[in-house]
Amino acid sequence: MSETIQVLFRTLVTCACPLALLFAMSGFRCTRKTAWAAFWVIALLGTAVCFTLILTVGLEQMWRVYFIVLLVPSLLFLLFATTDRPSQVLFNFFTAVNAFYLTAILSHFLLGADEEPIWAGVLFRLAFFGLIVFVFVRWLREAYRFIAANMRRDWRVMAVLPLLFFALVMFLGLYPHKREDNLMGVVFLYVILCVVYFVIYQVFHNTYNLLKATSENDALKSQVEALQRQADAVSRNDEKIRVYRHDMRFTMQVTASMLERGDVAGALKYLGESDAKLNDTSLVHYCDNAVLDALIAYYAEKAQERNITVTAHMDLGVELPADELELSTVFANAMENAIHACGKLPKDVKRRIELTAVSSPHFCIEIANTYTGEVAFDGEGFPVTKEPGHGLGTRSIAAFMKKYNAVYSYQLADEMFRFQFLINWPKKPTE
Incomplete structure (x- = not known):
C-alpha cells in the first residue's frame, strides 16, 4: 500500500509539474482563480488516467501516451480560456513536456534507472522543475508574454521546434520499446534543445528590450513635444x-x-x-505640474483634432507621488489607448474622454472613454488585445502599478471604458 501511494504521488507530480509551466506560459482571459481551478482539475484527471495505465498496462506504456493524456484536456481548456493562438498553445505545451522529460532523464542519471527510493525521485522532480518554473516566472515571463501578444505570424514555425524535439526523443527513447542504448543520444538532443531555447530567449529578450526602449523613447518624445507646444x-x-x-x-x-x-x-x-x-490670451491649464499639464494639453488637442470631446476635472499639485517621467508615461499610454479606442467607434456614436484626478487624501486618477463592444481581460485584470503592435503600453502601465504598489481597476460599464488607479502616497515604490 505504501508503495502504491508513492507511485500515485509521483504520478501526480508527473502531471502537475508540466502543467504548472504550461499555465505560467499562457495568457488567460479568465481570472486566476478559474485558471488555478482548471489546473488542478486537469492535473488530477491526468493523474487518475496515468495511474490507471500504470496499474493496468505498466509504466512503460503509460510514458508512451503520457503527453496525450495531458494534451487533450489541456488543449480543450487553453484554446477557450487563453488569448493565445493554437500554434502558441502547442509551443507552450511541448515546451513544458520537454522540460519535464529532461527532469526525468536527470533523475534517471542521478538516482538510478528505477529511481529508488521513489520519494527521492519525487523530491528531485519537484525541486528541479520548481526551479524551472520559478526562473521563468521571475525573469522571463514578462518579456515572453509581451512577445506572445505581439508576434502573430511566426508561432507556427516556433511550435515546430519543441514538437520535433519531442518526436525525436520519443522515437529514440520509447518506440517501439523503451531503449537504454539510445540514452546518450537523447541526452545530446536535450543539450541541443537547451541551446536552441537559449537562442530563442536571447531573441525574445533583445526584442522586448528594443520595443520597450522604443516605447519609452516615444513617450519621452511626446513629453518633449508637449512641452514645446506649451x-x-x-x-x-x-x-x-x-x-x-x-x-x-x-x-x-x-x-x-x-x-x-x-x-x-x-x-x-x-x-x-x-x-x-x-x-483669448488665457491658456487652458489642467493641473499645477508643468509636465503633466503640458502632456494632457497635448493629448487633449490630439483628441479634439479627431472630433473627440475632452472634459477634465483635475486637482493635482506640483508634487507627485511617483517619478514625473514614469507617471507622465502612464498618462501618455492611457490617453493614447483612449484616443485609439474612440477612433474605432462608429461615426454615429458620440466620442468623448473624461479625466478626473485628485491628490488628497489619496492620489486617484480616472481616465475614461466611450466604448462599444466587449473587452477581454487577462488574469491580472489588464485588458488584452489581438491587434498587432498594441499591448506594450498596457504592460508599461502594469510595471508602474507594481512598482508603486498602486491599486488599479479596468472596467467597462454604461458604454464607458474606465481606467482607475490609486497611489497611497507618500508610500515609496518597491525596488
Whole structure:
C-alpha cells in the first residue's frame, strides 16, 4: 500500500509539474482563480488516467501516451480560456513536456534507472522543475508574454521546434520499446534543445528590450513635444498680451469718448469685445505640474483634432507621488489607448474622454472613454488585445502599478471604458 501511494504521488507530480509551466506560459482571459481551478482539475484527471495505465498496462506504456493524456484536456481548456493562438498553445505545451522529460532523464542519471527510493525521485522532480518554473516566472515571463501578444505570424514555425524535439526523443527513447542504448543520444538532443531555447530567449529578450526602449523613447518624445507646444503657446500668448497692452490706451480713449457722448450701450459693447480679446490670451491649464499639464494639453488637442470631446476635472499639485517621467508615461499610454479606442467607434456614436484626478487624501486618477463592444481581460485584470503592435503600453502601465504598489481597476460599464488607479502616497515604490 505504501508503495502504491508513492507511485500515485509521483504520478501526480508527473502531471502537475508540466502543467504548472504550461499555465505560467499562457495568457488567460479568465481570472486566476478559474485558471488555478482548471489546473488542478486537469492535473488530477491526468493523474487518475496515468495511474490507471500504470496499474493496468505498466509504466512503460503509460510514458508512451503520457503527453496525450495531458494534451487533450489541456488543449480543450487553453484554446477557450487563453488569448493565445493554437500554434502558441502547442509551443507552450511541448515546451513544458520537454522540460519535464529532461527532469526525468536527470533523475534517471542521478538516482538510478528505477529511481529508488521513489520519494527521492519525487523530491528531485519537484525541486528541479520548481526551479524551472520559478526562473521563468521571475525573469522571463514578462518579456515572453509581451512577445506572445505581439508576434502573430511566426508561432507556427516556433511550435515546430519543441514538437520535433519531442518526436525525436520519443522515437529514440520509447518506440517501439523503451531503449537504454539510445540514452546518450537523447541526452545530446536535450543539450541541443537547451541551446536552441537559449537562442530563442536571447531573441525574445533583445526584442522586448528594443520595443520597450522604443516605447519609452516615444513617450519621452511626446513629453518633449508637449512641452514645446506649451512653450510655443505661451510665447504666442505673450505676443497677444503685448499687442493688447499697446492697444489699451486707444481702447480707453474710445470708451471715454463714447461715455462723454452718453453712448453707454456702445461703450459696454466695445468693452465686451475688448474683454473677449483679453480672454483669448488665457491658456487652458489642467493641473499645477508643468509636465503633466503640458502632456494632457497635448493629448487633449490630439483628441479634439479627431472630433473627440475632452472634459477634465483635475486637482493635482506640483508634487507627485511617483517619478514625473514614469507617471507622465502612464498618462501618455492611457490617453493614447483612449484616443485609439474612440477612433474605432462608429461615426454615429458620440466620442468623448473624461479625466478626473485628485491628490488628497489619496492620489486617484480616472481616465475614461466611450466604448462599444466587449473587452477581454487577462488574469491580472489588464485588458488584452489581438491587434498587432498594441499591448506594450498596457504592460508599461502594469510595471508602474507594481512598482508603486498602486491599486488599479479596468472596467467597462454604461458604454464607458474606465481606467482607475490609486497611489497611497507618500508610500515609496518597491525596488
